[in-house]
């Protein structure tokens with residue numbers, strides 16, 4: 001049994017839990033109905049300690065980091081990601097928290113968890129009113145499948161992009177995989193999905209769609225990673 005937590009301090013945690021539940025049912029059905037995933041909301045260091053993997057939802061990254069500090073969760077989260085190296089996935093504000101550097105807020109910097117050796121540009125596409133849905137090609141969803149997967153309906157809400165790689169002497173062998181760029185066929189630098197070791201991030205919000213494919217893919221990766229360890 002794998003315990004997957006969703007950080008439930010602020011933002012879209014309920015939506016992630018409902019897609020995770022569908023993804024978990026999907027995986028269990030494929031494995032002879034045995035439930036393999038237990039889901040948990042995470043608000044305290046004790047709840048985090050019980051998790052094998054974690055999702056950081058979208059919301060507002062400055063609020064999320066302030067509440068994480070107040071709840072005594074910031075250091076345990078850093079340990080979870082960078083010392084225990086457990087699988088984590090951040091969406092939108094969650095992705096921002098998982099980057100080593102973020103573009104400054106109006107009032108200055110913010111505490112980050114880190115784990116991805118990149119710099120992220122917050123609110124890259126503008127304000128809430130400039131939110132949009134865009135089909136994005138995600139080739140990683142087609143790996144190991146006989147048919148190419150349809151594009152993913154990616155929901156961008158005050159979304160960040162990763163636009164700078166940071167080269168760190170202390171991270172040899174932790175290659176960054178760029179999993180999707182915006183636009184899908186573009187030559188630009190706007191990375192909207194990436195992975196570095198145990199850390200996966202998307203700029204957009206799969207939990208606000210009805211499309212369970214990324215949740216299924218990630219859960220599968222989590223189960224494989226825990227199996228290999």
Ligand SMILES: NC(=O)CC[C@H](N)C(=O)O
Pocket residue numbers: 057058059060061062091092093094096122123157158159160
């Ligand atoms: N939808 C989102 O998660 C938006 C993230 C927000 N722009 C931030 O900086 O935290």
